[in-house]
Amino acid sequence: MALEGLHHITAITADAPRNVDFYARLLGLRLVKKTVNFDQPDVYHLYYGDETGTPGSILTFFEFPSAAPGQTGDGEVHAIQWRVASGDAIAFWHHRLGEAGIATERDDRYLSFADPEGLTHELVVVDVADAPLVAQAPDVPAEHALLGFEGVRAYASAPSGSARLLERLGLQPAEPDGVWVAKGAERHAHLRYDAPPGPRGRQGAGSVHHIAWSVADDAELEAFREHAIEGGARPTPIIDRQYFHSVYFREPSGVLFELASRDIGFAYDEPQAELGRSLKLPPQYERNRAELEERLVTLPDPRAGA
Numbered sequence: 001m002a003l004e005g006l007h008h009i010t011a012i013t014a015d016a017p018r019n020v021d022f023y024a025r026l027l028g029l030r031l032v033k034k035t036v037n038f039d040q041p042d043v044y045h046l047y048y049g050d051e052t053g054t055p056g057s058i059l060t061f062f063e064f065p066s067a068a069p070g071q072t073g074d075g076e077v078h079a080i081q082w083r084v085a086s087g088d089a090i091a092f093w094h095h096r097l098g099e100a101g102i103a104t105e106r107d108d109r110y111l112s113f114a115d116p117e118g119l120t121h122e123l124v125v126v127d128v129a130d131a132p133l134v135a136q137a138p139d140v141p142a143e144h145a146l147l148g149f150e151g152v153r154a155y156a157s158a159p160s161g162s163a164r165l166l167e168r169l170g171l172q173p174a175e176p177d178g179v180w181v182a183k184g185a186e187r188h189a190h191l192r193y194d195a196p197p198g199p200r201g202r203q204g205a206g207s208v209h210h211i212a213w214s215v216a217d218d219a220e221l222e223a224f225r226e227h228a229i230e231g232g233a234r235p236t237p238i239i240d241r242q243y244f245h246s247v248y249f250r251e252p253s254g255v256l257f258e259l260a261s262r263d264i265g266f267a268y269d270e271p272q273a274e275l276g277r278s279l280k281l282p283p284q285y286e287r288n289r290a291e292l293e294e295r296l297v298t299l300p301d302p303r304a305g306a
C-alpha cells in the first residue's frame, strides 16, 4: 500500500470566468466538474483535469469572489509542476503563452509562468513510466499537452520537522535535500521544500489551498489516517466529497494535506461525455438549485464548439 502520487491540487480564484478561460481554453485542460463549495454553496468549486478527470491530473479551484491576492510565504505551496513530453512541448507553450501575453521563463526542459492571479506553474520534461494524463483541446496538439502532475514546491523554513510524518505516510527522501517522493505502483509525485523568501504567507486569490494524495478507497483512507496520527498529525474523520472521500490534516511545515480516494470519480453524477457541462449539486443543495444558479456567475463553456 502506497500513496499513488497526487490525487488533486486545490487553489483559490477570485474570478471564476477568467479561471475557466485560462485553464480550460489556454492550458487545454478539461473542465470535468462544475459544482459548488460544499461548505459554502453560493460559490463555485471548479475541477479541471485530463479527459476523464484522472487522479494525478486534477486541479481544482474554490471561487472566493472577494478574495484579495494571496502572498506566498513560509508554509505554502508556491508552484505546481506539470509533466510535458519534450523540449518541443516547452517551445509550444512558450509560444502559446507568449501570444496570450503571459510572461514565461524557460530553458530546454523547463518553463515557468503564472496564471492571471499569480499562481505559479512549472512545466518540466521528465522521463517517467507514469501514464500520460491528457485532455483533448482543439488547438493543443496531444504531443504538447500537459500530462499530469510532476509535483508541488512549497516553502518551508524548517522542512526537517515534516520528515517523521512524511515517512509514516510512505514518502521517500530524494535528491536534492528537501525533496520527497510519493511512489505508488502506477504513479508518483514529488514534494519539494524550498527556503522561504520571507515570513508566513497569506492565502488568497492565486494561492494553493491544499494538496491531496491519492489512495485507493476507504480502507486505505483509514490505514493512512492511522499513519498520519502515528506521524503526529491530527486528521479529520473521513468526509464525503461526492467524487471521492477525504481526510485532511496539516503537516508540520504548514501545507494542508488531504488524502482522497480514487474509487468514485467524476462520472458519479453525469456521463463521461457531459463532464463539466452543467452545474452539479450534492443532494443537500439540490432544493436550492434555482437560487444558487441565480447567484453564481455565468461561466464560459470551454467546449461550446465541440
Ligand code: ZN
Binding pocket: 008, 010, 210, 212, 258
Ligand atoms: Zn481537496
